[in-house]
Amino acid sequence: xxxxxxxxxxxxxxxxxxxxxxxxxxxxxxxxxxxxxxxxxxxxxxxxxxxxxxxxxxxxxxxxxxxxxxxxxxxxxxxxxxxxxxxxxxxxxxxxxxxxxxxxxxxxxxxxxxxxxxxxxxxxxxxxxxxxx
Numbered sequence: 160x161x162x163x164x165x166x167x168x169x170x171x172x173x174x175x176x177x178x179x180x181x182x183x184x185x186x187x188x189x190x191x192x193x194x195x196x197x198x199x200x201x202x203x204x205x206x207x208x209x210x211x212x213x214x215x216x217x218x219x220x221x222x223x224x225x226x227x228x229x230x231x232x233x234x235x236x237x238x239x240x241x242x243x244x245x246x247x248x249x250x251x252x253x254x255x256x257x258x259x260x261x262x263x264x265x266x267x268x269x270x271x272x273x274x275x276x277x278x279x280x281x282x283x284x285x286x287x288x289x290x291x292x
Contacts, residue, residue, distance in 0.1 A: 165267045173227060173235035180223055185247040188216040193255055217275065220244065224276040228283025236280045241272040 189212055195204045220240055227236035248268045252261035 169231060170235045173230075174239040177223055177227060177232075177236055178239040181220055181240045181243040182247060184216055184219040184223075185244055188212045188219070190247065190251060193251075220222040220272065221275060221279045224279035225283035228280035228285075229287045231284060233277075233280040233284055233288065236276055237273065241269055244272045245269040273277045 164276050171178045189208055192207045192209075192212065195207050197204055224240060227233065244266045245265055249261065252258055252264060
């Protein structure tokens, strides 16, 4: 096979790889925690996630998007990462004991992860242009 016939598979492989990595990151940081915390003093219920879990997920998917952008794979990152994170959130929310307002959370997850992925992928792409290897 020549170079041109193999070229279209590369973005697909990037999408699959980024999607799997985003799913693993979601499960590692958020997928296992489903219990809300009750503050004994105020009686307020929070959670189920702690701040470190959300920050950890954001750092990992931000790094994935940055690397994808650096490798000129911005579109696969924008297609895979937000879609997988939103799907994982929806599955987790719908199967929780109190599904509640999950459509709003899903919309926020989709918009926030798309915006964050776009910013990090474009930063990665700009560093690849300014600091080529």
